[in-house]
Amino acid sequence: MRNPTVLSSGFLGVNVEMLKRVVQEGAGAVTFKSIGPKVKSGHRNPTVLAYEWGMINAVGLPSPGYKDMEGELARMKEVGAPVFVSIYGASVEEFREVAEAVAGYNPAVIELNVSCPNTKAEGMVFGCSEKHSAEVVAAVKDVAGKVPVMPKLTSQALDVGRVAKACEEAGADAIAAINTVGPGMLINIEAKKPVLDYKRGGISGPAIRPIAVRCVYDIYEVVDIPILGIGGVTEGRDVIELMQAGATAVGIGSGIYYRGIDVFKKVCEEMKIWMKENGYKDVKKLIGVAHE
Amino acid sequence: MSDMPVSNRVRKVVKESEEVRTIFLEDNVPGAIPGQFVMVWLPGVDEKPYALSYMDGEAAVTVQRRGKFTDEIFKLKKGDYIGVGGPYGNGFDVDVCKRPCIIAGGIGIAPLAPLAEKLARKKPIIIMGAATKEKLIFRERMEKVCKVEHTTDDGSCGRKCFASDILEEVIEKCRVDVVYGCGPEMMLKRVFEICRKNRVECQLSLERYMHCGLGVCGSCAVDGYRVCVDGPVFSSKQLSRMSEFGRFARLKYGKKVGLSEYYAWRE
Structure with a gap:
């Protein structure tokens, strides 16, 4: 990776052309939107809102299913940067099925979405449990061959460090943390109804940054594998904060809303300035320094 | 925010x-x-x-x-x-034109009617097309602003043809320098090609299924462009870089399909 910023899963990653664009806008790596075993149409609108301190969404993992994504997956080399593929399933078997198909395209990483708060059967039900997360990781490792496997964890777990440790023991090559927080809800008081059609949605953006920092910190204490820190990054300082907590690379998603699609470029420039001012030449030297 | x-x-x-x-x-x-x-x-x-x-x-x-x-x-x-x-979204850029032409297919007149009013001093020429006379909405509103050419599929008002069929003639006759358009994408594709051939700038408003409207979800992608934030209005230069324009769109769950399948689903 030419820099530590990664387009987070769930944002923009619908086709190769859009991923290329995000790389041109400065991302060091990009992630395809979560792919499932079959067609899933997602929730009705409104699905994404921005409130004063963050965003809340219940897009609901829309996906054409891996078979209809093969045309895009086959072209991922054209993107010009490492491509991560996020996958989801409603059972260990479904995760295995999708992972096997995706691994054939040799992505840089297979990310396991065991943490989406917006669906009943998929997502957070796995990530809240050490046992279930580890089962998914083990099943996917079994079929992923040489492709690194990275579960994306949720802050809703009682002890995210223990879940991460269980995943590492099951063979995970890296840990991503965190997915959106909550779910939360906003009500339109004139309509007297929740604004999201799905009523509840995951919270992202600046509001959750302290939770992300804490989770990455907790995970770094207990695992030896690299951590992709995600949650509320909008500025270069935020990347440095997550790296000091223990992240090797940092995901950006909602930051696109706050600072534009070129947020990646802006954040990297801001990091460079900070590093110069503070005597850092190598970005890797930042990793985990808050633990010393 | x-x-x-x-x-x-x-x-x-x-x-x-x-x-x-x-x-x-x-x-x-x-x-x-x-x-x-x-x-x-x-x-x-x-x-x-x-x-x-x-x-x-x-x-x-x-x-x-x-x-x-x-x-x-x-x-x-x-x-x-x-x-x-x-x-x-971005809206139309009104500063770039001296002699604008506005071309609308059916309900595509919706964003173009306030544009015509805003451009009134530049005396735009409007081509309004629809299936029948009854479906030519905002006819009187537009006739108050400027010169209007009507086309209908059945000939019940104006000329019996598509709006894009008379665009080239209007561009030449009126020395148009910018074409603003909105309507079915097959029509817009033709408008784009006519403009390219005649070396006239165009600004066309596209439509895609949209989730967030905030530029983060990607549901309205046309190649690397987001219709909700980068558009919905795109310039000739941007349109010329799009492989999906006039050919493909995505259904609600993200599957890429041909335009006819997309429009059948939208109906």
Whole structure:
């Protein structure tokens, strides 16, 4: 990776052309939107809102299913940067099925979405449990061959460090943390109804940054594998904060809303300035320094 | 910074044709320019993007009946609560033209009518096309502003042809330098090609299924462009870089399909 910023899963990653664009806008790596075993149409609108301190969404993992994504997956080399593929399933078997198909395209990483708060059967039900997360990781490792496997964890777990440790023991090559927080809800008081059609949605953006920092910190204490820190990054300082907590690379998603699609470029420039001012030449030297 | 449906009320409903209604809003949508859109939320039903068809103190959207959501819009009456988010998108650039032509296919006139009014001093030529005379909405509104050429598929008003069939002739005759367009994408593709051949700039407003409207979800992608934030209005240069323009669009769950399948689903 030419820099530590990664387009987070769930944002923009619908086709190769859009991923290329995000790389041109400065991302060091990009992630395809979560792919499932079959067609899933997602929730009705409104699905994404921005409130004063963050965003809340219940897009609901829309996906054409891996078979209809093969045309895009086959072209991922054209993107010009490492491509991560996020996958989801409603059972260990479904995760295995999708992972096997995706691994054939040799992505840089297979990310396991065991943490989406917006669906009943998929997502957070796995990530809240050490046992279930580890089962998914083990099943996917079994079929992923040489492709690194990275579960994306949720802050809703009682002890995210223990879940991460269980995943590492099951063979995970890296840990991503965190997915959106909550779910939360906003009500339109004139309509007297929740604004999201799905009523509840995951919270992202600046509001959750302290939770992300804490989770990455907790995970770094207990695992030896690299951590992709995600949650509320909008500025270069935020990347440095997550790296000091223990992240090797940092995901950006909602930051696109706050600072534009070129947020990646802006954040990297801001990091460079900070590093110069503070005597850092190598970005890797930042990793985990808050633990010393 | 907050982006979500804001409570608003219906001020009045105007019947434009059997299948088209204009919904005027009680509260204005401040700062909007022609070509921008709003997200209209009917609590408990759905939320969809619509171009503003009136602005400057009397915000309105003009809606063609298509399915469940628009059936509910057609039931709205004065005083009803709806949620309105926006304005979103970039809008038309009005400074680039000296002699503009505006070309509208069917309901595509919605964002172009306020544009025509804004450009009135530059004496735009408007080509309005529709299936029948009854479906040529905003006819009188546009005739007040400037010169209008009508086309209908059945010949019930103006010339019996598609709007794009007379564009080349209008460009030559009136020495047009910029073409503004909105309508079915197959028509827009032809408009784009005619403009390219005649070396005339165009700005065309595209439509895709949209989730967030905030530029983060990717559902409205056309190649590497987001219709909701980078568009909905795109320049000749941008359109020439799009492999999907006039060919492919995505269904709600993200599957890429041919335009005819997309339009069949939208109906």
